[in-house]
Amino acid sequence: MNLRKESAKPSGFVRVVEMKGILYGIGIGPGDPEHITLKAVRMMKEVDIIAAPGKVVKETTAYKIAVQAVSEIADKELLPIYMPMVLDRKQIESDHRKGADAIEECLKKGKSVGFITLGDPTVYSTYSYVEKLVKDDGFETAYISGITSFCAAAASLGIPISEWQEPFHVIPAVHQLGDKLDLKGNYVLMKSGKKMAEVKEILAKSGRNVTMVENCGLENEHRYFSVEEIPDDAGYFSLIIAKENRER
């Protein structure tokens, strides 16, 4: 409970004002608990409640990673925010609203909430949808940065994503690609797992240097160094880096 003591005019009288809690979106990186930042560690220790996207907090990937770095979260109040991946936009919006309501109930009691999220909370995170609703309702919110999946994947592959003045393009869905990779610079393709055969065809045609990491930072991480190596049934958490065919 956050209480702020305010000295009122008559001496000796202290007015206690109840404060609303703050919502923090805490990025915990893509898998390796050592990818968590000092700030994320501190925030997880300081908040009253840990929220995570899932039915049961302790069963979420985010929690399982975070607790390895900050064991204290196991003893905190845990708030599951259930937002299943569905296609119906109305259903999604309703789930986000329910999540925001549950969080706001806690904030109203003066409790701070740390919503742990894989990767970075500003890059395709479910946190940002809920955060918008909570902020619009007049609560204070914040983003705590995390390592992105594409930086961790490039590190694992031992290659830079871009050098010199090469732009790079992060594409989160295959149908955004079009049928060729003709932008200047390099590509990062996320979540291509479902349509890998199709993506492989586009990649092969592009003549680019293609590398891929599956399940980056997790125990079953696997790396691929050419289009031919990539299996058609690669997992959902596959990240592809397709670079212009320069000297390197």
Added chain:
Amino acid sequence: MNLRKESAKPSGFVRVVEMKGILYGIGIGPGDPEHITLKAVRMMKEVDIIAAPGKVVKETTAYKIAVQAVSEIADKELLPIYMPMVLDRKQIESDHRKGADAIEECLKKGKSVGFITLGDPTVYSTYSYVEKLVKDDGFETAYISGITSFCAAAASLGIPISEWQEPFHVIPAVHQLGDKLDLKGNYVLMKSGKKMAEVKEILAKSGRNVTMVENCGLENEHRYFSVEEIPDDAGYFSLIIAKENRER
């Protein structure tokens, strides 16, 4: 000095093999020492030598940030890698070669080197040029991820870079932009400082939601929430996020 003890066949006899050191590119994030990861902290403590891009290590921005999180580096052997920003490609390549040579001298002695670098070492880092040379010469190298400047900037602005299936495009130099921002999705413009008046014109024409952070994570950080607010003489370390004009 890294020594590996190998038990040889005859019992009681131990052969000592001298090992070469490893080069690590350690991302320390864009400014706030709390953005450093647990792994980067551990690596800075474990390596024998701290290298940083500059004439005097203790005067580099990277060192000044890192030492706030890991005070132990002040007592380590420090290796300055001087690679000034120049336009002459031959000069740049010669500087990279000299940097690689200096690092290799240390690695040959069995010492490990941690090359600290702002942001993430796979995203426009001087580390990657030196790393390539050192790796090609047969030494072991690695990348240790850091928070990118654009993730930290978005967090500071309190906005997501991209949501749903919006792609985003990271553009490191103004002349790469062309004269309009017509790609689907959002833009991250880095290092636009030098030609800000020109960039502002392109941004204004685009009709996008434009935000900017100058000196993200440093004491003199400044945030701007429209094109009009941005000064023509904004600093080199300015990062612009230009989003498609959606509901948010």
